[in-house]
Amino acid sequence: MAYVKKIRILHVAQAAGGVDRYLKMLLKYLDKNRFENIVIASHDYKQEEYRGLADHFEYLDMERSIGYRDLKAAVSLRKRIRYYQPDSIYAHSSKAGALCRLANLGLSSLCVYNPHGWSFMMQVPNRKRKVYVLLERGMAFFTDQIVCISEAEKKAALQHHICKASKLHVIKSGVDIQTYRKRKPSNVQKKDLHIPETSIVVGMVGRLEPQKGADIFLKMAELLLQKRTDIHFLLVGSGAQKQDLLNFAGTHGFLENVHITDWVQDPYDYIELFDIAVLLSRWEGFGLVIPEYMLCQKPIVATFCDAIPELIQNGQNGFLVPKEDAKTACDRVLDLLDDKELQTKFKQNGLKKVYEQYDIQRVSKAHEVLFEMIQNQGR
Numbered sequence: 052m053a054y055v056k057k058i059r060i061l062h063v064a065q066a067a068g069g070v071d072r073y074l075k076m077l078l079k080y081l082d083k084n085r086f087e088n089i090v091i092a093s094h095d096y097k098q099e100e101y102r103g104l105a106d107h108f109e110y111l112d113m114e115r116s117i118g119y120r121d122l123k124a125a126v127s128l129r130k131r132i133r134y135y136q137p138d139s140i141y142a143h144s145s146k147a148g149a150l151c152r153l154a155n156l157g158l159s160s161l162c163v164y165n166p167h168g169w170s171f172m173m174q175v176p177n178r179k180r181k182v183y184v185l186l187e188r189g190m191a192f193f194t195d196q197i198v199c200i201s202e203a204e205k206k207a208a209l210q211h212h213i214c215k216a217s218k219l220h221v222i223k224s225g226v227d228i229q230t231y232r233k234r235k236p237s238n239v240q241k242k243d244l245h246i247p248e249t250s251i252v253v254g255m256v257g258r259l260e261p262q263k264g265a266d267i268f269l270k271m272a273e274l275l276l277q278k279r280t281d282i283h284f285l286l287v288g289s290g291a292q293k294q295d296l297l298n299f300a301g302t303h304g305f306l307e308n309v310h311i312t313d314w315v316q317d318p319y320d321y322i323e324l325f326d327i328a329v330l331l332s333r334w335e336g337f338g339l340v341i342p343e344y345m346l347c348q349k350p351i352v353a354t355f356c357d358a359i360p361e362l363i364q365n366g367q368n369g370f371l372v373p374k375e376d377a378k379t380a381c382d383r384v385l386d387l388l389d390d391k392e393l394q395t396k397f398k399q400n401g402l403k404k405v406y407e408q409y410d411i412q413r414v415s416k417a418h419e420v421l422f423e424m425i426q427n428q429g430r
Contacts, residue, residue, distance in 0.1 A: 057087040058426055061137035061160070062105075063128065063151050065113040066144040067095035068258050068288075069339045070167050074143060076227045078104040080415035086422065089135055091128065107135075113146060121150065129154040138426055139163055139195075145170040149186070152193045161425050164190075165198040168336025169207055172357060173262065184211045191218065195425050198418075200224045200337040201358035220421055223361075224337045225411035231346055237320040244310045246324075250283045253384060254325035256318045256340045257332070259290030259311070264331035264354065266292065269299050269309065270377035271331070275384060276305050287321045289313040322347045327384050333374055335359055341369075342409040345401035350394045352383045362409075368400035 062078075064070055078088050078101070090096075090105040093113040101108045109131065113124050128150055132140065139161045142151035148164045155162055171183040191197065191214035199205040199221045208219055241248055253275070257263035265286055272284045286296070286309070293311060300309040312321060318340070322328065328349035330340055335357045342362065344351050351369035353359050363369035370383040387394055 057085060058422055059087045059137045060422060061089045061091065061132065061135055061140045062143065063091045063140065063147045064143040065093045065146040070143050071096060073224060073339065075100060075104060076411040077415055077418060080412045082419060089137065091131060125150050125153045132158055132160060139422055143167060149190060152190045156193065161195045162193060163196045163198060164194045166336065167200060169204060171211060172207055172334045174333050187213050196220050196421060198222050201361055203358040203361060204336050222414055222417045224339055225409040225414040226342045226346055226405065227411045228346065228406065231319065237323050239320040241324060246283045246310060250281055251326045251388065252283055252285055252324050253327045253329060254285035254287065255329045256287040256322060258288050259292040259296060262333055264333055265296055267331045267375060267377050268329060269296055271380040273303050273305060274377060274381040276308060278385060283308050283310060285321065285324065286311045287315060287318055318343065319347060322349060325349050327352065327387055331380060332356060338362060342405045345405040348398040348402055350387050350397040352380055368397050368404055
């Protein structure tokens with residue numbers, strides 16, 4: 052049998068959170084007989100979690116904000132590209148995308164970019180948004196293929212003339228259904244979080260940063276507690292807003308009903324405690340936690356923005372509410388709490404959708420096809 056050289060892929064990732072979970076699931080199901088995977092990541096990542104997933108793992112000093120250190124990071128990354136000589140570089144998120152394409156100038160590796168949510172989709176001043184658009188347009192010239200994790204992301208790219216449609220490849224994100232089915236029951240209980248056993252838990256998973264709308268979540272919580280006093284609110288995540296959120300709850304007199312876990316290894320342990328799952332994002336490239344909620348069979352209330360309506364059909368497998376609208380979010384949670392049949396409908400329809408459309412093994416297979424396609428085109 053003839054030896055077939057593996058396709059070597061250099062993955063570069065700066066942003067953690069959902070990107071980290073996405074990358075680990077992707078690597079898990081990529082065919083190890085056909086692909087060699089090298090991961091270069093920021094210090095927000097944990098090397099031990101990539102053992103058995105990546106053939107090599109290295110850290111690179113990368114910062115989320117734009118600054119003079121980016122040039123040093125690009126120079127260091129260029130040295131590693133020359134050392135590993137990958138067939139393809141796969142850049143995850145906007146900062147990694149910029150560094151990879153800068154570092155790869157004049158080198159022979161093909162470049163794939165996955166923004167995981169365009170930077171210009173964020174809520175930023177128009178001047179800054181225009182700068183982000185111009186940067187993405189310029190960088191697209193040095194990109195062989197751009198992976199969009201939702202149709203909304205592709206649509207945004209075309210609307211802003213980032214590149215030709217032929218460079219945009221939609222691979223909708225997914226969750227690891229197989230691992231979830233095999234996982235052991237969670238050991239996390241309400242009492243571990245100082246939540247009364249008889250309380251209703253309304254929860255949200257996400258970074259405690261403006262994008263995810265945790266501040267809107269707490270405004271919703273305040274309104275809900277005016278209607279019912281038996282609800283506790285669980286935020287699963289960490290971030291710069293944590294103290295501001297705690298201060299808000301304390302100032303408004305409901306701190307004892309708010310619980311923040313900080314970063315956790317396995318969000319499913321906490322999602323399983325939810326009675327109602329919420330995501331009140333201001334913008335989303337995909338919203339990976341929504342299929343995670345569906346897999347756990349939780350009724351969902353989420354914002355109508357970007358890719359989320361691809362995941363949730365209002366009134367069928369969840370409720371959609373306007374951005375920044377704590378009052379409507381409160382009303383929809385109350386509707387669910389008052390209607391067990393509706394909860395069951397959302398749970399069943401959500402589980403069906405995640406099995407049919409959002410299995411991470413499909414995502415890995417689609418990437419295999421993509422990498423082999425661009426490898427053949429690049430020869």
